[in-house]
Amino acid sequence: MTTSWADSVDNSVIGSSDANAARPARSTYVPPHLRNKPPSSEPPVASHSSSLPANDRVNYGGPTAGSRGGGSYNRPDHGRQEYGYSGRTGGGWNNRGGGWDRGREREVNPFEDDEATDHAFGEQENTGINFDAYDDIPVDTSGENVPPPVNTFAEIDLGEALNHNIRRCKYVKPTPVQRYAIPISLAGRDLMACAQTGSGKTAAFCFPIISGILKMQHVQRPRIGRTAFPLALILSPTRELSCQIHDEAKKFSYQTGVKVVVAYGGAPINQQMRELERGVDILVATPGRLVDLLERARVSLQMIRYLALDEADRMLDMGFEPQIRKIVEQMDMPLQGLRQTMLFSATFPKEIQRLASDFLSNYVFLAVGRVGSSTDLIAQRVEYVLESDKRSHLMDLLHAQRENGIIGKQGLTLVFVETKKGADALEHWLCLNGFPATSIHGDRTQQERELALRSFKSGNTPILVATDVAARGLDIPRVAHVVNFDLPNDIDDYVHRIGRTGRAGKMGLATAFFNDNNFSLAKPLADLMQEANQEVPAWLTRFAARASYGGGNRNRRSGGSRFGGRDFRRDGQHNKGPEYYGGTGGYGVPASYGGGYGPPGVASAWD
DNA sequence: AAAAAAG
Structure with a gap:
């Protein structure tokens, strides 16, 4: 040691x-005793910001400056049906970087940055995920008829375009959370997933969403004013995280025709509204800005088929819960059961699980790895x-x-x-x-x-x-x-x-x-x-x-199973009927969870 | 008590 x-x-x-x-x-x-002396010879590098490349990235994740007057303003294409890989990806696409952004149809190659980074940092760093590090970790699922896990991406029918992007991301095989969560999600089930930090949760909810949208052939979306009708909504607790999810989702959906838009506070709302007008399938957002857009009727949730909450426990804690309830329960979001809801986090305290079950319908609980670190x-x-x-x-x-x-x-x-x-x-x-x-x-x-x-x-x-x-x-x-x-x-x-x-x-x-x-x-x-x-x-x-x-232990987990890595439905005192998981859902959820109450030993990894 | 999230 x-x-x-x-x-x-x-x-x-x-x-x-x-x-x-x-x-x-x-x-x-x-x-310490000499700290008031003048600073050292080494300059404090105050100029770092000015030395950044000017073209680093478009501010606020919006469209490039060149696309502003592009004339797409009057041409919302909400009703577009072309999700096949064949329609939009054939000829005509010019994805080589460097040129001026002339047409609104041009899709920036999101992998170019990565390739540049690979060279800058040497070969080893970006060879993708070190999957062996995740071998042999405990997995726990509960819920009715849990779909079995897969071992490879090839076993799942994600579609050729998505598979191509997965290869471009250098994902060789799915991480454990992906092995379990993707089949569950492809089966149409609601999901509460706990998985370690850095274990690939973003892809675990993005792949099924993108794949599901690609398979939706005939969705007729309303054309009402300048309102956008996304099919999927991904919420996260910070602006930077929403940006990051957006960037990832763009990679996964590259050349599939699926449009991903991000909306968050602190950035000009007009730019975001213009992006939305140009069409959106997957909207990634922070709660405050989304509420704003909903109130302005620039976004409607009535076509939402997929709802994902990243850092879900954070999204449902005291600070965020009212906003989330407003978005999920008080706007025009389809009821649970009519949409598919997925909650992901590395931590999931029981009382938050209880709150979360309001949004879920007959869900699968999944815990991968020792939840915690x-x-x-x-x-x-x-x-x-x-x-x-x-x-x-x-x-x-x-x-x-x-x-x-x-x-x-x-x-x-x-x-x-x-x-x-x-x-x-x-x-x-x-x-x-x-x-x-x-x-x-x-x-x-x-x-x-x-x-x-x-x-x-x-x-x-x-x-x-x-x-x-x-x-x-x-x-x-x-x-x-x-x-x-x-x-x-x-x-x-x-x-x-x-x-x-x-x-x-x-x-x-x-x-x-x-x-x-x-x-x-x-x-x-x-x-x-x-x-x-x-x-x-x-x-x-x-x-x-x-x-x-002493009295110092006010930690909520004292005495109980720690780290939230366990389905609260399996705890005796919570096991009292359907009011916890879908009272308003369209489905009559039976009081028993079938496979949900396995032998006590099963959960030992979490105690 | 602090931080985050709309302006």
Whole structure:
């Protein structure tokens, strides 16, 4: 077992260098008692933003500037029927990049960026998911007549165009969550799916949606004013995550004729409305902007066949639940049973499962992997650090990383803090001390947020200070280290934060700064680490013991099965009838779930 | 208590 975090980064994340070599002088390190001296010789890299390529990506994910006056304004094509692969993909398509965007019909090749990235970062990095990392992990399903899993994409009839795109994405075989979720979803079943961070959930709900839309041959969509009638709606809790899902969905639906549009706040709504007018099959959105569009009658949900909530537990927690209820229950969305609903997350607390069952009809519950963390893939460290020592402690980590060559394009560091102000302050301080950092949080403009994320991803600014806005879902390759500078109060948030590393089968490191303020997290954190086969420091175990014994344990999971990796319907006290899962659904759901109540031993992996 | 999400 390695003892120093630097060793473990060395072994697990990036190639090798001699971690035990004498440390070179720390040109930029200022010990705490000398911190008021002028900053070091190394410039604080303030110019990173201006050095970004100007054509990096279209702002706000909208259409390219050139398409603005394109004359498509009066030609909504909501009623378009051409979903076959043959109709639109034959001749006529010119997907070579670089030229001016002249026609509204032109579809940008979403794979070009990736190919460029592959070259920039060397061969190894982008060979797709390391599937072997997901072998042999526990899977638990419950519900009536659960469709069996598949082992290969070839076994599923996703259609040739989609299969081609899957190959272009370099997905060789489905991840476990995909093996189970895709057949369930193709069978038309509602689904609540729990799967580890970074295990391919986006594709798991996108493939069936795209495939389902391609098979819908004769959908007549109304033409009413400038209202768009999407067939699928994907909701997510942050703007950047919606953007990311949109980008992924565009890849999967490339040259299929299926149109994907994204709508989120902080960006000009007019551009998004124009995109919608040009036709939309799959709408990816954040809740606030969608409500806005619904109220303006620019979007109608009456044709929705597929509803997917990513980070579903987050979408149904206190902050979001009213908006989600409004969208799902109080607008013109078809009732459950008439649409297909899929909920995905890495965490699913029982009380949220209970809420969620309002939206589902005779659903399958699926839990893949030890819900919580990618166990072996993320090395977790906890260090006891007083508030007053956090900055210098972080500095120590960063200097050691720099010496190991783990700062820069090959190794990004994501630092989580509790508050927006704290994020600004830490970013500023890191820059002053010679570490190229940027930040992302809800007080920054959307442009700043997207620039920060791009700059981080590209390695231009290899340190990102973030609030929980970046905790969920974001897939940032090459994040080698997640630092919980401030720990969250909720263990689920911790799980999602550290899940920004160790993705797609690659290894990662997570370091947490713990002190007395985090007392209430001691027990769940110690439990989680133990379950993930991580070394739990003795002092943390002592904290945990005190916490569970005194009144300090207000964690909702204490005593019950942890990590939400279990269908709440299987817990005795919830097992009292159909009111929990579809009272208003069109289907008379029987009080019993058939296969849902397996022998008690089946769920042991989750206890 | 904080963060996110509409403007």
